[in-house]
Amino acid sequence: MQDQGNQLPKTARQFPGNEPDAENPFKLLDLRVTPPKTWAAGVPAVMAAMKDLVEEKTFFRGNFALLKMNQFKGFDCPSCAWPDPDDERSPIAEYCENGAKALAEEATTKKLTAEFFKKNSVVDLAKLDDYQIGKLGRLTEPMYLPAGATHYQPVSWEQAFEKIAAHLNALASPDEAAFYTSGRTSNEASFVYQLFAKEFGTNNMPDCSNMCHETSGSALRPTIGIGKGTVKLEDFYDTDVIVIIGQNPGTNAPRMMSALAKGKKNGAKIIAINPLPEAGLMGFRNPQAVSGVLGDGERLADLYLPVKINGDMALLKAIELLLLEFEKKSPGEILNQDFIREKTVGYEEFVKQFEKYDLNTLATEAGITPAAIVEAAQILASKKRIIVCWGMGLTQQPNGVDMIREILNILLLKGSMGIPGGGVCPVRGHSNVQGNRTMLIDEKPTDEQLDRLEKFYGFKMPRKHGYDVVRAIKAMHEEKVKVLFCMGGNFLSATPDTTYTANALRRLNLLVCVSTKLNRGHLVHGKEALILPTYGRSDKDIVNGEVQMISTENSMGVVQHSKGVLDPVSDKLINEARIVCRMAMATLGGRAVVNWQRYHDSYDAIRDDIEQCIPGFENYNKRIREKGGFYLPNAARDEQRFAAQYDYRAPFTMTELPDNRLEDDEYMMATTRTHDQFNTTIYGLDDRYRGVHNERRVIFMNQHDIDKAGFKAGDKVDLFNYDDGIERVAPLFVIVAYPVPEKNTVTYFPETNVLVSVNNVVKESNMPASKYVKIKVRRHSPEVFKKVDEMLYRGEMQ
Template identity: 50%
Template sequence: MQQHYHYMSDPTPYQRNISITGTIGFEELRRKAPASYAAGLPAVKVALEHAAREAGLIRSVKTLAHMNQKDGFDCPGCAWPDPDDRSKLGEYCENGAKALAEEATLERVDEQFFRKYSVEELSRLTDFEIGKSGRITRPFVLRPGSVHYEPIEWEEAYALVGEHLRQLASPDEAVFYTSGRSSNEAAFLYGLFARSFGTNNMPDCSNMCHESSGVALSETLGIGKGSVTLDDFKDAEVVMVIGQNPGTNHPRMLSALQQCKENGGKIIAVNPLRESGLVRFKNPQQIKGVLGGGAALTDIYLQVKINQDVALLKLIMKRLLMLHREGCEVFDEAFINEKTSGYKQLVASLDAHDEVHLQRLCGVPFEQVDQAVELLAARKRIIICWAMGLTQHKNGVDNIKECVNLLLLKGSIGKKGAGTCAVRGHSNVQGDRTVGIVHHVSPAFNQALKDAFGFDPPAREGLDTVHAIQAMHEGKAKIFVALGGNFVSAASDTAYTARALQNCELTVSVSTKLNRTHLVAGKTALILPTLGRSEADLVDGKARYVTVENSMGKVHRSQGRLRPASELLRSEPEIVAGIADACFQGAGPVDWCTLGSDYERIREKISEVIAGFEQYSERSAGGGFYLPNNAREADFSKLPGGKAQFSLCKLAEHTLDEESFLLMTIRSHDQFNTTIYGLDDRYRGIFNERRIVMMNAEDMKRKGLKEEQVVHLTSHYDGVERRAECFKVVPYDIPEGNLAAYFPETNLLVPINHYADKSNTPISKSIVVRVEVG
């Protein structure tokens, strides 16, 4: 170790001496050349080693056989959909196996653990070390002035939450956060409770990732979801993968891309980093993936500068427009005339831009742009896929709208093998939204709730994630309840968020494993342990199931198999119902206890309230069912004029002086969201260390920096300096002026008050920073 220190919260008489980052130091960094392919036998080997180490090899293999199968449980990782024809060898990827191993770990956080370690001691661990502590076995409470969690009985815990809620001066002093891991049943019940209590303060993880997608797609196509199905990849002529690293974040997507290629399709990748998973894929379930060279994926790799996707897309569309004017059948004029609005304004806007200026902004050579234009000009079955590389910017909504512009020009919406594909991260983040976890007010949804339950839901817009943090920081919100997630590590501006949580009178975490949010807690804090996705949910010996919605709008069942980590665990619906019943003390029209124990009753109510869930339970069996999707049918009747909307999108604006860089936060390959599986980023050739910053070699030379030299990163917004210290510089294939580093380590640099227009998504992928020598 070369250096050891940690960022501390600002202690007050009721707070503990807590570190918000853990002790910072260095392991022995090892580096190799970036991998030339993704998956293959190394992925199988790493997955099995991780599973054996965490949960036991035989136990893990038996359980993995049921993951993502029609009669099994949904992967607790990403939301990529399952094919109708499931693989008998296993329908999961390396990181899915790691996610299961984390959940099925044999380590336990019990009474003895919390007697041994104070929250102050635990806070000095890294996020990786905290996560390896194990599964939480029973409810625990951290009382005012104490530094040790102590056991508490379930009914006492429910009563404690209920008492705090009833003491609030206004329901809007409570915040109800949701993670994307929750089931449809749990999320619906949770939203019902928040609205019954009288608030729409329901921030969720979508606010921090794909909110920009939802806003952009709703305004242009009339639905805040992608339009494609998994089968569309078989028929696509071109798939554009923009701002996404599927090899690490959604590895099963590689199979869909491979199938597209085998059927004659082409793939265009757009990303600041050259990611191995977009170059070549070795499918471990095929002989050529084990013994051969695998499948080449990307035909054209456009290495765009960070957040200059709009400039690149405008340049592509200008050149397509030129070909169209020359008489080539490039645009779908029949579709444009019949189905869209704003075409003339878009064309005039494109004409106003200078091609040389656009090329300088995006950094992609004209030759490569023209190669992409040639592919796109002759093809109409086009899918555009994206993730947080497009959404987490000041202009995140415009990034998505520009993608929609290109698809509308080509008539690539509402037809087989074409459309939008917002690749969601967590396993049911889309489902949470569908069943009502939204801070916005929908009069129609409120009326449906009133008809089904007999109360008037609140008509005031609630707080999203950013504004909930600000409300807690300012003392306007006093109770924070989290249905899953690791809020303090996931949110922007870590120090600010930590102080916000510590200002609360009560914080409540419904969790499976220990994380940093349990340590950076309110005056009183509760940990309520819940069943994992892979665990059997039994009542009177009968197994229950829940449902989830994948990234493409398909709802299906999930039923765990493993023996629960503790006999004292309760399901999320049971926990939500227990809190609600204790809060209302029998008053009100909702029978919380019945709903919490009988998931079938919850599903019946969902089908009453939300269109598309008719015969919910019956249709969720087997492969499940698709929810209605107007964009999939090219039905834009709910939009102005009944037509899809072209958009006039502004170019990204970043003011950088000679000492500034644009930093994007990224995941390592050993990571899913804030869960850190290990310290390796195998595909990028970085091992045994997370505190690194990737920098162009020419930028290093200009700054006089040597390889692995220690530097500090600072951001400066509105007169406030934020610091993330001790990173080793690693030369990497990234555009000049751009940097990349892992989150949550660099979330310290993201200002709480800078976020995307309309969606309020933090600017985690385009932070202006300076590099200081350590």
Template identity: 60%
Template sequence: MSKELEEPAALNPEKLQDIELEEPKKWAAGIPAITASFADILQETGATRGMGALLKMNQKGGFDCSSCAWPDPDDDRSPIAEYCENGAKALAEEATLKKLTPEFFAENSVADLAALTDMEIGKKGRIAQPVYLPKGATHYQPISWDDAFKKIATHLNGLNSPNEAVFYTSGRTSNEASFLYQLFVREFGTNNMPDCSNMCHESTSVALADTIGIGKGTVTLDDIHNAEVIIIMGQNPGTNHPRMLTALRKAKENNAKIIAVNPLKEAGLMAFKDPQTVRGFIGTSVQIADVYLQVKINGDMALLKALELLLYQAELKAPGAVFDKKFIDENTSGYEDLITHIKTFNLNELSVACGVPTGLLQQAADILAAKSKIVICWAMGITQHVNGVAVVNEIVNLALLKGAIGKPGAGLCPVRGHSNVQGNRTMLIWDKAKPEQLAKIKEVYGFDPPEEEGVDVVKSIKAMHEGKLKVFFAMGGNFLSATPDTNYTAEAMRKLKLSVHVSTKLNRSHLVHGEEALILPALARSDKDMINGIQQIVSCENSMGVVQESKGMLQPISDQMMSEPLIVCNLAKATLGAKSMVPWDKYAGHYDNIRDDIEKVVPGHEEYNKEIRKKGGFYIPNGPRAGKFNSKKVPGKAVFSISPLPVHDIKDGEYFLTTIRSHDQFNTTVYGLHDRYRGINNERRVVLMNEKDIALAGLKAGDRVNISSHYDGVKREAKLFVIVRYDIPDRNVAVYYPEGNILVPLDHVAEKSNCPATKMVFVRINKHKP
């Protein structure tokens, strides 16, 4: 067997398209967003199926979008378009009429499929039946559901320890499936439950739990609508959370000021043409950012300290008019220590460190000084740094100084990515379960769940590579493409005895596999889920802690697809057999039975079946939202944190590299090759560079280059990229994710959270030599 057949490509093919460049846009959405939304729907689903589903997506009584976790309005929702362009594209891919039959897998080897780009792989269609790749085989082949479950059970029961298996979860998985999944895994005997939170907002969860007592945000959608000031940091809402733009428009109509913080000038942070308004439809835009702070990569800590210093100086001039001393005295600990720390800094030095002129810093501080209803939003541009936890702590500091938590129009707003990533964690998907959570499981079910800490994403990859893990089971997601250090992760995956993926569509993780591999086709959110003639509902939790029902409405295109809750129930019965103490058949008979038991185990879900059927769902209790704090260090209080400025030992010829997403993708799913807002079309293998840096390096726009990182004596190289001239700070460069993941060392992680630090890697750029 050839090496190519033994080791299918772990990366996108190193080939270039005919790149087409335009001037970057200065506004987002408008008519082009409508056109793009409908184009994919019509192509993949046809008008009747696709348009009918769009009218039900994110509606009360409809189904939850499988894309981002932005919340739906509590009150009236748009009757025709409560979705965004990315949501429509996600629906098009899951509602497609194209399906992968046994004939498809017989005609296409694993190596052949791996030679395609990620976009080409994803566009093939829905997986229509379980398929199996035997040891040494080159093609997936059909397998019955019963045989698939038996094969997994045989592998799991043959392990020397349950800790030789690992169970990954993506953010698409519903509350019901997540709860059953963790229940099975813990009854099997391990806490090895890495999830996508480990790779995105784990820094947020750690920081907020430490400082305010809950690892979630504290705002509602109405708080954003009614805020006086909104700060948006490390986030590109126009591409990654487009429905957020509607909330920002409403805030602007209520006279909110918006401060944008980002290394790139992103269209969605500059202006918005809302196609659902007459003005937006005819082309009139609403200005988003009143002040745009184009910070250097990882300059956020310096920027926040600069704002705090300027606010402190303003407080000295007008005591009690800038800081909320009453709130600070009653609700916080550590104020004096923070002030002592802030006084040690010099504004000019902080300005240089963050890359933002002092005049712009002063403008932002003047806006903040006079207001108290402040919402601070952030995403992975903040969390995926070595000091990601510390930067979130500093965000909390700023909010506490202003008393901007626990009152209407104010609070902390980490904007989650995948649609139910927050709900997964609420449903106890976590490698570090709390003792009280484990005790509740034992009380309800009677078995002793394991207490030993499991592995997160980074630890699981290391354990695979070391041969300590034998079975990998993924409930959704594209693990290989989402994780850092792509080649290392691929080597780790190939050392497994069995890899299993529960999926709707084909992705690269199915093509870099263990000795044996299975793909189990799951129903999508938009698919009808019928059991004994009764349609089932599931539920999801959005970024703001609202849990609501999701009810599919499309006829599945194959009768061989199975819902995720039923997959877990059948897997558990096959693996645990009669020794299980969990009523799997009862759960498989009707999902109401799952929710009846969730409310016994998970706080905040009382009368779950009743609450979930209310129009718009219900809010999970949130102490800080109600002004009640319970930090780990000082019970009953929120705490200020002292964090140092980062010191970067960057060498001559090196650049700060960050990874970004194009407008035509969501997470690892690539919908197309048009990054419309940045003006980059028909190519993803690009590196965005400052014009001055291009010249200093003796390069020119359009040159073909290789990008390399050098950590701990190991060179990692991403080959064949095209230089694109772009407005980005000096010595800062950007590439698309997941193409840039190969450059990120596995050990390059955030302190305390172990989140991969993909937003800042030191790299070198050299001309490509064929």
């Protein structure tokens, strides 16, 4: 392993003052733009994955691990939550390019020791961009930043837990602490984590789901009785229509393209709905097939609809309007009247609303021609087995909950719920984000869940709902939360309103981060801070001399085991479950009711008790050891049993069209990730599918908008948002001409999270609406840097 010592990359910008900066340095690189790709994967994906292994100095170690990733006796990919096949799996490459990049970062031979932190101050580290920080290497031992200190310093595990316990026990109320969870946490660690929070006395459990798919759960639970998808992977192989809306499989879930190609080969039609013509929606070159290496690959989308940002609702209503008209002309041939009568409620009221709509108006609102909408409706009209997939292109819209319910309305009309080859499929992001929620990581646990826990453990559970991510940020800002414990993730860079969030974090008494690598979230901290290093998914998780297995849940509700294969980078790492247990024992001491030592010593003991507390986990320890794991119960999928409050039927939902009007000088902005990125982790500086190389500070604009504003491609601009009457600035971006709808723009996160107001949230789910941000674009002025710095360090810029 290589100690990084004092080898910091060079950076161009110096920051004023002694506080670490909350954002990437405002600097431009050498941007190169090429034509966007019309297909994804292929040989370039293989080469890119191998390049990352070389750069991380882990070619042989990493390739050994890749052969075990997503295999029946291997470990679960630390990247996305797309399911593994239940039947055959590729013996050499059951992973995608981004999974290989995630593994390369985890299996790196570069490591950060105490000597590194001794030589590099927090402020100096903050001068690096997120890409540079992420490439420094793996964390190897606990580090502590005392109040007023400039450098992290080593601390023993015992001292770290003593400090955490002292801070927690000094709080006036348990609700002055919050416990954040990222999607990479295992089922076992998640269960003991939420249990500790409850025994400590709070439901303050903000979660990464609060920023990605909380909208999906908020939409689905009251309508179909479960906040998850209702399809299995095999349904993609044998279906009639697959609709992909607000989701980019080529980057966000590349293995999904294999399922799409298989379904297409078996006769499925694919409709893609997205403001950007993403490569992964258009074509797929399978690098494990001759046609993918030597040929043109496979076309995916039969119909692409370039909807305006938040024009999806108008499009969905237009499709429904046409389906209802088709049904009038051919009664009983378009809609599934038996299903509607037996399995739904509210149909008559739902139909009546369409008296006020007409196709042309809806088409204008959607930004789609009437002819294209008719084509989409005709594809759906004669089909019953329909799967609709979505991602954060929908969930991060202010009316995202309504739009998902509108999707459900279409499927209810067609009787496409709870049948083979039909249903809803929210495509989750991080590997175990769905499992976290199943394990009761939830700031709003139900009385039924709390009753089961209370009966089993024998102590009184806190009943008051806790803080989600947005509410936690505001509570920290108001000093109502004084300790934040982060189980993985990069809280700062993942959240909205970067400067407001940074100011909130600085008001904490203690920030604790359980991590595998350094990130910007460690550099913007409370009065004191701790970094606790842990195992990666590919590492051997060694307890009492034996390699252990954990379990995770994928997007299709399959619970499977995961067992690391690599020697850890340090003998000072502790697994996440043990970190929680030792924190619990140090904090609760003799007043603990839970036998934390038992959980500390055995994952099997944790699983035995999960079985008693969470439905669907009967014989957990036995079934988790079976090949491929097991499916959790899903009454909507398996029995067509939907919402209990509607006598287990599903309601049609009444929704409204949004008002998306913009001022003449305003644009609608959506944030997205590059192909060289997973959530806040930056693997590289290229977005090769979109033709952007060696730069992240870009804004995609329609050529007509560029001309009308007097700009040209390549111009440098500053971006402004004025929500809440506050000026937010993201300086120094480069215009890239791209086929996005007029008045729409797209930028990368986290660079433009600063423009997303903490109050710009999704109705009902309270998620940041990062795909719906009104901005103004002005020619770049060097004076903006001075203005930004003044606002940042006076705390005026939220």
